[in-house]
Amino acid sequence: xxxxxxxxxxxxxxxxxxxxALKLFLNSLKTKREKSxxxxxxxxxxxxxxxxxxxxxxxxxxxxxxxxxSIGIVHGGLTATLLDTxxxxxxxxxxxxKKGAVTVELKVDFLSPGxxxxxxxxxxxxxxxxxxxxxxxxxxxxxGALIASATGTFFKLPxxx
Amino acid sequence: xxxxxxxxxxxxxxxxxxxxALKLFLNSLKTKREKSxxxxxxxxxxxxxxxxxxxxxxxxxxxxxxxxxSIGIVHGGLTATLLDTxxxxxxxxxxxxKKGAVTVELKVDFLSPGxxxxxxxxxxxxxxxxxxxxxxxxxxxxxGALIASATGTFFKLPxxx
Amino acid sequence: xxxxxxxxxxxxxxxxxxxxALKLFLNSLKTKREKSxxxxxxxxxxxxxxxxxxxxxxxxxxxxxxxxxSIGIVHGGLTATLLDTxxxxxxxxxxxxKKGAVTVELKVDFLSPGxxxxxxxxxxxxxxxxxxxxxxxxxxxxxGALIASATGTFFKLPxxx
Amino acid sequence: xxxxxxxxxxxxxxxxxxxxALKLFLNSLKTKREKSxxxxxxxxxxxxxxxxxxxxxxxxxxxxxxxxxSIGIVHGGLTATLLDTxxxxxxxxxxxxKKGAVTVELKVDFLSPGxxxxxxxxxxxxxxxxxxxxxxxxxxxxxGALIASATGTFFKLPxxx
Numbered sequence: 173x174x175x176x177x178x179x180x181x182x183x184x185x186x187x188x189x190x191x192x193a194l195k196l197f198l199n200s201l202k203t204k205r206e207k208s209x210x211x212x213x214x215x216x217x218x219x220x221x222x223x224x225x226x227x228x229x230x231x232x233x234x235x236x237x238x239x240x241x242s243i244g245i246v247h248g249g250l251t252a253t254l255l256d257t258x259x260x261x262x263x264x265x266x267x268x269x270k271k272g273a274v275t276v277e278l279k280v281d282f283l284s285p286g287x288x289x290x291x292x293x294x295x296x297x298x299x300x301x302x303x304x305x306x307x308x309x310x311x312x313x314x315x316g317a318l319i320a321s322a323t324g325t326f327f328k329l330p331x332x333x
Numbered sequence: 334x335x336x337x338x339x340x341x342x343x344x345x346x347x348x349x350x351x352x353x354a355l356k357l358f359l360n361s362l363k364t365k366r367e368k369s370x371x372x373x374x375x376x377x378x379x380x381x382x383x384x385x386x387x388x389x390x391x392x393x394x395x396x397x398x399x400x401x402x403s404i405g406i407v408h409g410g411l412t413a414t415l416l417d418t419x420x421x422x423x424x425x426x427x428x429x430x431k432k433g434a435v436t437v438e439l440k441v442d443f444l445s446p447g448x449x450x451x452x453x454x455x456x457x458x459x460x461x462x463x464x465x466x467x468x469x470x471x472x473x474x475x476x477g478a479l480i481a482s483a484t485g486t487f488f489k490l491p492x493x494x
Numbered sequence: 495x496x497x498x499x500x501x502x503x504x505x506x507x508x509x510x511x512x513x514x515a516l517k518l519f520l521n522s523l524k525t526k527r528e529k530s531x532x533x534x535x536x537x538x539x540x541x542x543x544x545x546x547x548x549x550x551x552x553x554x555x556x557x558x559x560x561x562x563x564s565i566g567i568v569h570g571g572l573t574a575t576l577l578d579t580x581x582x583x584x585x586x587x588x589x590x591x592k593k594g595a596v597t598v599e600l601k602v603d604f605l606s607p608g609x610x611x612x613x614x615x616x617x618x619x620x621x622x623x624x625x626x627x628x629x630x631x632x633x634x635x636x637x638g639a640l641i642a643s644a645t646g647t648f649f650k651l652p653x654x655x
Numbered sequence: 656x657x658x659x660x661x662x663x664x665x666x667x668x669x670x671x672x673x674x675x676a677l678k679l680f681l682n683s684l685k686t687k688r689e690k691s692x693x694x695x696x697x698x699x700x701x702x703x704x705x706x707x708x709x710x711x712x713x714x715x716x717x718x719x720x721x722x723x724x725s726i727g728i729v730h731g732g733l734t735a736t737l738l739d740t741x742x743x744x745x746x747x748x749x750x751x752x753k754k755g756a757v758t759v760e761l762k763v764d765f766l767s768p769g770x771x772x773x774x775x776x777x778x779x780x781x782x783x784x785x786x787x788x789x790x791x792x793x794x795x796x797x798x799g800a801l802i803a804s805a806t807g808t809f810f811k812l813p814x815x816x
Binding site: 176180195198243274281 | 336337339340341343344347351352354355356358359362363366370372373374377398399400401402403404408409410411413414415416417418421433435436437438439440441442443
């Protein structure tokens with residue numbers, strides 16, 4: 173069966189929540205079509221990135237039904253995804269780093285339940301070493317409540333000779 | 334515009350990769366329709382859970398285009414989502430725990446690039462305390478290569494009186 | 495053989511560095527005699543504690559021969575001891591906490607070599623929850639160089655009924 | 656005043672516990688006199704190292720009055736010192752590593768109160784990468800009770816050309 177037929181059948185029996193999810197999935201594909209270097213997960217989670225200066229970057233993630241864990245708050249793994257993306261993106265852009273950076277380790281502290289309309293991750297460079305970049309980040313909701321805090325170590329990919 | 338019309342228009346211009354993504358999204362909604370307590374993200378990442386005994390649980394995540402980070406390997410945040418889910422699910426099920434458990438902190442070590450056909454997360458209880466459950470987990474691919482390792486602390490939700 | 499005879503014999507053959515170590519050990523015992531609730535290790539490491547406000551505390555540790563690791567910089571374990579003490583002392587003193595607090599987990603990032611005349615650990619409360627206190631701390635030398643950074647989780651000891 | 660006179664005066668007024676501490680300090684200096692590459696802290700904590708194979712090493716630390724924290728159990732910082740030493744020593748000795756290794760980060764989970772006659776730290780290599788060595792360790796007492804668990808990342812010092 174073709175994908176559009178299968179979708180048509182599914183939509184006919186779909187609940188409001190399923191329609192909302194489909195809409196979200198479709199929008200994420202449209203966004204990714206425009207910004208081809210975006211990852212699927214960044215598009216799905218509707219990340220908006222804002223580099224503030226050389227040592228500071230923010231990513232905003234609006235709440236959506238895809239974020240829910242089994243008890244109706246943001247899934248810790250997706251908070252970790254927001255943090256890993258923000259810290260990693262900034263680590264890849266530190267001055268002198270040409271080839272990007274990969275995550276060595278990430279430690280996330282979950283401080284209060286992930287509730288709110290949107291979640292803003294504020295990432296900062298703690299130490300820009302020769303091969304390692306040490307980062308920290310905080311996630312707050314739109315009211316400023318501190319939801320999670322993280323530290324991460326990133327390895328600079330070597331410059332090819 | 335109705336969702337099915339919008340989807341029809343999108344599909345007409347879609348690439349093979351976009352069709353694959355749509356198929357994946359649709360399947361995740363179908364799976365979730367059958368298992369209503371599944372989260373959207375667990376359904377999207379196609380988690381399959383297998384509790385081995387009281388202190389051991391495995392979740393398998395097949396590779397898919399949704400897992401890719403910007404350099405073609407599994408996004409660290411999704412490896413963290415797999416780990417948080419496996420460790421948290423097992424922590425919620427330790428003997429004597431009636432109300433579930435929430436993540437206090439999660440520390441993920443990324444050991445080698447996340448490549449492979451599927452990723453198996455093996456979670457274990459390290460210490461089942463009165464209020465805290467301490468966990469550890471390893472993620473391997475189908476060939477046994479060790480991709481990530483994690484420790485986590487979970488707080489048992491108090492039993493209502 | 496009596497301890498004073500044994501010490502006398504040892505001193506007769508002792509190097510300058512050994513005399514310096516003995517002097518340091520003796521001074522730590524004298525300090526502890528005056529402040530009986532001080533631990534041996536806090537006395538040996540010559541900790542000086544300064545509570546700044548409800549959410550901030552500093553401990554200063556002067557450099558000494560006892561701090562050296564095998565490559566002539568401060569032993570990471572002693573930097574961790576400084577951090578654990580500062581974070582734990584402050585966690586024990588958060589408003590409403592009557593019985594003290596124990597360390598659940600401590601994560602230390604070593605950022606630059608531990609060199610300098612003294613090391614100042616600045617501890618802060620990140621989140622004062624009902625049962626857990628979440629802390630962070632930074633260690634700098636007297637010139638302000640950032641040597642280590644840490645986060646820690648502490649469990650409030652329950653109030654006896 | 657000369658160090659031996661000062662010590663004599665101190666001993667005359669000393670309690671049994673102070674004599675025990677002095678004896679411990681003196682013994683640590685004697686041990687260090689014999690093994691000059693030992694650090695002061697390793698000598699004070701009476702570390703005994705036993706390499707089991709290329710990927711496994713144990714350090715035993717007997718209990719002593721110097722280990723006590725303010726509530727009569729082993730100070731978390733000294734458990735961290737034991738772990739950092741064991742993990743770091745083994746990381747320095749992995750095959751192909753010629754120049755030693757420094758601690759990048761150490762995460763310690765405190766699982767149960769540090770009580771017992773001695774504490775055995777069992778360290779293992781998790782992943783021996785090109786520049787980073789990833790380690791884990793467990794601390795148990797002589798009865799096998801699990802007291803602490805840790806993971807650590809170490810950076811191999813570059814070979815001079």
